[in-house]
Amino acid sequence: MSETGILLFVVFIILIFMGVPVSVALGSTALFFIWKLNLGVQVFSTSFYAGIAKFQLLAIPFFILAGMILERCGISKRLVNLASLLIGRIPGGLAIVAIAVCVFFGGISGSGPADAAALGAVLIPAMAAKGYDKPFAAALIAAAGSTAIIIPPSIGLIIYGAITTVSIPALFAAGILPGIIAGLSLVIPAVVISIYKSYPSERWGRLREISAAFKDSFWGLVAPFIILGGIYTGIFTPTEAAVVAVFYGLFVGIFIYKTFDISMLYQTMVDASVSSAVVMLIVAMAGIFSWAGSTMGVMDRGAEMLLSLKTSPVVILLMINLMLLIAGMFFDAISIYYVFLPILIPVMQHYNWDPVWFGIMMTVNLAIGQFTPPVAVNLFVTTNLAGIPLEKTSYASLPFIAAMVLGLIIIILFPWLSLFLPKLWHLV
Helix, strand or coil, X not given: CCHHHHHHHHHHHHHHHCCCCHHHHHHHHHHHHHHHCCCCCCHHHHHHHHHHCCHHHHHHHHHHHHHHHHHHCCHHHHHHHHHHHHHCCCCCHHHHHHHHHHHHHHHHHCCHHHHHHHHHHHHHXXXXXXXXCHHHHHHXXXXXXXXXXXXXXXXXXXXXXXXXXXXXXXXXHHHHHHHHHHHHHHHHHHHHHHHHCCCCCCCCCCHHXXXXXXXXXXXXXXXXXXXXHHHHCCCCCHHHHHHHHHHHHHHHHHHHCCCCCHHHHHHHHHHHHHHHHHHHHHHHHHHHHHHHHHHCCHHHHHHHHHHHCCCCHHXXXXXXXXXXXXHHHHCCHHHHHHHHHHHHHHHHHHCCCCHHHHHHHHHHHHHHHCCCCCCCHHHHHHHHHHCCCHHHHHHHCHHHHHHHHHXXXXXXXXXXXXXXXXXXXXXX
């Protein structure tokens, strides 16, 4: 890799550690090198537009809006109540409830930070009131919330599909079992720690209570099935499914639960617009950075370096996973997709790795990064909700990081876990 190529990444990393926002660091670095190397500054605006003017990416703002509407309808509280009654007297019952609800709600929000924020606001105070340590509760929900980037409709998988042109419905189907495995892996440390620290268990719900809670949460329970069922049956595309999810959320909130009214719609749309703007700005700037790197030949040389290593594909795969894990600790998932995929796609094609399985493997790595210090977006969300220092939550997150890495190893060793449903539903 040339000195200029190395300098491109060095400048970007320096800006990140100086506290510059990711989107600004990506865009300013790319713009500087485009100007310095006379690549044509005018391409900045056209590349900016081209990076986000993709039909698949329209799903992102709509899924963000749908998740906010459903959360503000009170779906999360209803799901927590139902799960608490079903799980009962298992040690650390409320911790298991938190994991189960985070995994399920991931099928609505598609975003790790959104999942952690929506459920952390409900579960962290509830767990603290039951005697759970706040660092444990915050770390648990940060970890469980990260499964939203694996479980469909994952925003991360939409980005991966848009970059690689891999079928997004196939990626969504592929993310279901790995997402569940990631959630189950978190149950192990949650139960062990709960037993060790004598955290309380819940009570079994009576049949009448469970029935009432099920009826109360029914409309929230069927939301992922409507969204994903429509995609897999071919009724609508993932982008159209996102729009359907918005109108479904409005229907449930206004006419069924009657907890959402028109006066709330304006602020919800403002909040969703801000969150969407942040995501799309990163997408646009990351696309420009990726274009600059590709034009300079950085991405090609990076791929050539990996392919030139005289070692087995297993070692290459191990190196890629280690690289992604480390990158996930410092950068957001969207930036990593745009920066690393141009390097990794030729490697994936050379070794004939399935792109659907590779996308799930990559996304699980990035999910772990969302709650792994020093830059862990989910931990920042939950520590703010808990009102505790990040250092305490970082230490409490270590068992969950280890557990999720174990889940990642299982997903890597058994590709059929990712490919079973896409093949069953004839999506690949």
